[in-house]
Amino acid sequence: MNLARESIELLEQAARILWFEGTKHGLRDREWMALRFLSRANRFSRTPSALASYVGTTRGTASFIIGELERLGYLERKRSATDKRSVTLSVTQQGKKFLVRDPVNVLVEAVAVLDDDVKIRFRDTFRHVLDQSDAAEQRHHTDVCKRCIFLREDRITTDNKTTVEFSCRLFRAPIAEAEVDLLCTSFEHHRQ
Numbered sequence: 001m002n003l004a005r006e007s008i009e010l011l012e013q014a015a016r017i018l019w020f021e022g023t024k025h026g027l028r029d030r031e032w033m034a035l036r037f038l039s040r041a042n043r044f045s046r047t048p049s050a051l052a053s054y055v056g057t058t059r060g061t062a063s064f065i066i067g068e069l070e071r072l073g074y075l076e077r078k079r080s081a082t083d084k085r086s087v088t089l090s091v092t093q094q095g096k097k098f099l100v101r102d103p104v105n106v107l108v109e110a111v112a113v114l115d116d117d118v119k120i121r122f123r124d125t126f127r128h129v130l131d132q133s134d135a136a137e138q139r140h141h142t143d144v145c146k147r148c149i150f151l152r153e154d155r156i157t158t159d160n161k162t163t164v165e166f167s168c169r170l171f172r173a174p175i176a177e178a179e180v181d182l183l184c185t186s187f188e189h190h191r192q
């Protein structure tokens, strides 16, 4: 039995839940993917170009998806106060509520009932597979700040109290503790 091939065959079948013809609860598969991504993305990745890169589409198609999600009230775009050409996308409260109907939740729930150590192995296995395929195809996948080569961690001790401050060496910006678990399309992992 080829365990590696059998695993990927099962992954392919699980992915059928992510990719489908037509709509589910009124959204196409790419619109669900966009809404899901934008609800988990950090401030650097909530842009039309980062969305296009994550969904794997052109800027034109990403614009169409954004327009559709805006029309339904699930997304809003805000112009930057400093650079009027730059736009940040935010999932609205209505969009957040709608995500409980995300078709992918059936997979999330199936994983959620596993023991924590199994979940950690499951997650780390997918990361390993993605890291290896990135290296083979000379690309980067999207992942969380806390694993990124650009994240800087400074420990500051004052009055016997130590606090940790995070910053991004790529964007030269501070990163709040709550942001280190958010997704970023500029993520780059440590190469061994």
Ligand code: SF4
Pocket: 042, 044, 143, 144, 145, 146, 148, 149, 150, 151, 152, 167, 168, 169, 170, 171, 184, 185, 186, 187, 188
């Ligand atoms: S540290 Fe890495 S993942 Fe985090 S914002 Fe910077 S580039 Fe993105």
